[in-house]
Amino acid sequence: MRQLRVNLTLMDDDSTPSEASAPLRLEQRGRASELLPVVLLNTLLNIVTLSIYRFWGKTKIRQYLWRQTHFMAEPLEYTGTGGELFKGFLVVFFLILLPLAIVGNVANIYLDPENPASLFFPVILYMTIGFLIGFAIYRARRYRLSRTVWRGIRGGMRGSASQYALRSLLFWVSNAITLGWTYPWMQFTLFKRLMTETTFGNRSFQFDGSLKPLYGAFAKFWFGSLFGMLAVALLIWGITFADTAVSTRPDFPFSIAQIAFLLAPLILWIGMAWYKAREINLLASGTTFEGLSFRMDATAWNLVSLIFVNGLITILTLGFGRPFAQLRVFRYVCDRLSITGEVDVAAIQQSSTAVPSMGEGLADAFDLGAV
Template identity: 40%
Template sequence: MRPLRCVPEPVRLAWTAPRGLVGLSLVNFILRVLTLGIYHFWGKTEVRRRIWSAIRVNGEPLAYTGTGLELFLGFLLAFAAVALPAILLSFGAVLVFGPGSPWLLAFQFVVYAAFFFLFGVAIHRARRYRLARTRWRGIRGGLEGSSWRYGWIHFWSGLLILLTLGWIVPWRSTKLQSLISNGMRFGDRPFRFSASSAPLYPRFAVLWIAGLFILLAASTVMVSATAFIFPAGDFHADRPPDIARMTVLLALIYATLLAGGVVYGVFSAWYRAGMLNHFAAHTAFEGATFKGSATAVSLTWLTLSNYLLVLLTLGILAPLAQARSARYLIERIALVGNVPLAEIAQREEDALGRGEGLAQVFDVDAF
């Protein structure tokens, strides 16, 4: 007799606004100050629990089971194994080689390169920890694959950004996303990612050309403003600078940089929205595919408003910005198709006794 198979069902993602995030942000800030930053790990854990529980899948919330102690122990281990030796070796190199020595510069280059490599490792390990501590209906997520391989690809492709004038970026983003998405699991079922970087290049070309024009326009404006406010021959070494004209010039320079940054940010949001939608369309889970509906306008507003929210509150309301980002993703991504949810079995427990140590040392991301 054949076993009965469950009927696949649609998967609906929804967001329910978490309560008390403003109050929690204030409490976390006060306790971080009182504990000289140690409470940061417990505060971050509580923020994650609130945000995770606000995400509903078919009406049931996600659960975050990580602990502040795991994050704290992970940070201590990573600091003792990576950051502290690097600091001590750097001081030792200064004493041995002397300031300005070519050997000191070579040593510092090796240290920075190692940190850049470990930064990529930290991204992968942090994602794996968060997925392993995520539950839905008691079933946990996971991330397979090598953090070292991810870190290596992140490292060498990052070095090529400058050498290729940025043109490797679409390929790099797609490759790194592939390593994450193809390694993701929910229970015993894998996600599948099949996106190519080719469709991203037309948008990236527009972004690249726009960036070049913005750079040239901003440079022209600043040079012209300098020549107009301080004509040739108007500089005298024996006179103090004209404070009024210098103030006007600096104001014009900052205004030009701000305007250029905003315009470039809009083009960047347009590119990132296309990338998000492209990646979503080529991500599948048990026969169902994702669909993204991000737009340049909405992503620009989210980025700008979150930046101002964090800046104007000196980072105190950063959890509110994190929740707004999570809400944006949940409301802009849908799962098209049916999934046999009742057939999904529990996966083996990941051996993660400590959480995100490298990520905390490098401050990889907000979540």
């Protein structure tokens, strides 16, 4: 079973023959049947410990998901610990969440509704929370990458979480003002920021995408959904006025309002999935790492089925089955990502930047992130 290879010395920095032939792809070899005992034990221990075990349980799941993810036929490794997540949670709970909740409640009780401050207070509170969410996303990514190891080399984030959070917050405000028209710009800018600050060892990812096709897709989605909703409105108007006999018949199963309430979000949802699939593909193809370029093959249909089935899994298992949904996300990305080009992995050195000592308490608190 042992393969006999040419022995190489450390002086020789060239790729080994086996590396040249290793497939340039991410593979997820995890199986739900293997995950099941881990999930069952986690569930049991969560119940017994009034859910304090969750930090350690989450770590177990990540270890499994990472271990089963292979790049060039070698597994990733998750080196985080439950203790780090627990510490991160405690710090965030007592330093951020608790003061925020106290300030929010006290203001709620004692602010006179006629006082102009009572108008601004919720705005400030929501802005703070909005900022914290962006901050949490960045910090969680930094923690996870710093605990992700391939061939002994760590990943990381080399930027600033507050810079990211500030931009994210401003973009969300402008999204609301422009009826969503800054959304593609936001996704483009924030993704570019995240990717170019993502490191593996001493190398960074690069991003050189273009914003124009993203706006093309967004315009189709925006106007398409608008026309779709107008069509629904017209249809309903037609049924109501042209043929009152149909809608008022006692055996007609749905009211007009019910149909409208079901159809409108459905149109928006499908349109959004269509746009999101294009966005994912465009952003992925703008990304490079050393000599590697990436391509994603997301479609509206496979995205909808991923999200829909994952939602079902999570709801039907009262949240305990979430790891299976996470496995499906890993599989989705691994199966649909193709990587081309050549990379001299031997030239990638360990980074000397500091790694965070605590886990992603904020992301845990806001329930962010799939994993």
